[in-house]
Amino acid sequence: LGPLLFESAPGVGRHEVIIECPEHLANPARLSDEQLRDVFLAYRDRLVALADEPGLRYAAVFKNVGAEAGASLGHCHSQIVATPIIPDNIQAELDGAKHHHDRHGRCIFCDIVASELADGARVVARSPGFVALVPAAARFAYELWVLPTHHASRYETLTPADAAELAGLMKRVVRALDAVLRDPAYNWFLHAAPLRSPDLPHYHWHFELMPRTSRPAGFEWGTGCFINAVPAETAAAELRAATM
Ligand SMILES: [Zn+2]
Numbered sequence: 001l002g003p004l005l006f007e008s009a010p011g012v013g014r015h016e017v018i019i020e021c022p023e024h025l026a027n028p029a030r031l032s033d034e035q036l037r038d039v040f041l042a043y044r045d046r047l048v049a050l051a052d053e054p055g056l057r058y059a060a061v062f063k064n065v066g067a068e069a070g071a072s073l074g075h076c077h078s079q080i081v082a083t084p085i086i087p088d089n090i091q092a093e094l095d096g097a098k099h100h101h102d103r104h105g106r107c108i109f110c111d112i113v114a115s116e117l118a119d120g121a122r123v124v125a126r127s128p129g130f131v132a133l134v135p136a137a138a139r140f141a142y143e144l145w146v147l148p149t150h151h152a153s154r155y156e157t158l159t160p161a162d163a164a165e166l167a168g169l170m171k172r173v174v175r176a177l178d179a180v181l182r183d184p185a186y187n188w189f190l191h192a193a194p195l196r197s198p199d200l201p202h203y204h205w206h207f208e209l210m211p212r213t214s215r216p217a218g219f220e221w222g223t224g225c226f227i228n229a230v231p232a233e234t235a236a237a238e239l240r241a242a243t244m
């Protein structure tokens with residue numbers, strides 16, 4: 001029974017570090033617009049390159065800012081970990097989005113974007129092609145999502161013009177986080193279609209930003225339920241005011 005119960009596989013994959021600037025900056029809000037644009041383009045270029053390796057199925061792109069968020073060095077950098085599996089969180093999001101599409105014939109993220117832009121209460125900032133919002137059921141206080149307002153499942157379709165626009169919006173967002181939470185530690189990570197996916201009608205790439213406003217403790221670890229003491233609309237209003 002043992003080998004069946006405790007299935008394992010060799011730890012194959014790729015771990016890459018993207019160094020974002022030659023000067024010693026620790027806060028990505030201080031990168032120039034061009035540097036941040038190039039970071040978003042580098043994510044795209046590495047996803048394209050990693051898709052050439054047939055054993056890899058997903059590439060997780062993420063950034064840790066501050067020791068509390070897991071950063072072990074101060075210099076601005078992002079990381080990519082490519083794995084031979086699709087991680088559970090990504091698969092759950094893909095499955096949930098597919099379920100919504102099967103029932104309603106629409107992308108749930110497009111529906112969220114349309115509904116949030118029409119309502120406005122949880123929108124933090126927007127540009128012609130992107131929106132930053134506090135999700136309705138945010139797990140952490142001041143959690144943010146940044147999404148393209150047009151449908152796109154594969155991050156690989158990002159153009160240089162998109163990257164410049166995304167960089168401008170992301171900078172406003174992280175500056176607002178710095179202002180409201182006084183330079184918090186945070187993570188941002190990309191959720192996008194797995195490597196070598198065709199265009200998916202039901203999935204929509206996005207960044208999630210998680211400021212470390214509280215520590216998950218026994219209740220969160222034990223149940224997977226998160227306690228967030230700041231209503232999404234309150235967090236969005238404070239962050240929105242800080243982007244003005
Ligand atoms: Zn969509």
Ligand SMILES: [Zn+2]
Pocket residue numbers: 093191206208
């Ligand atoms: Zn996501």
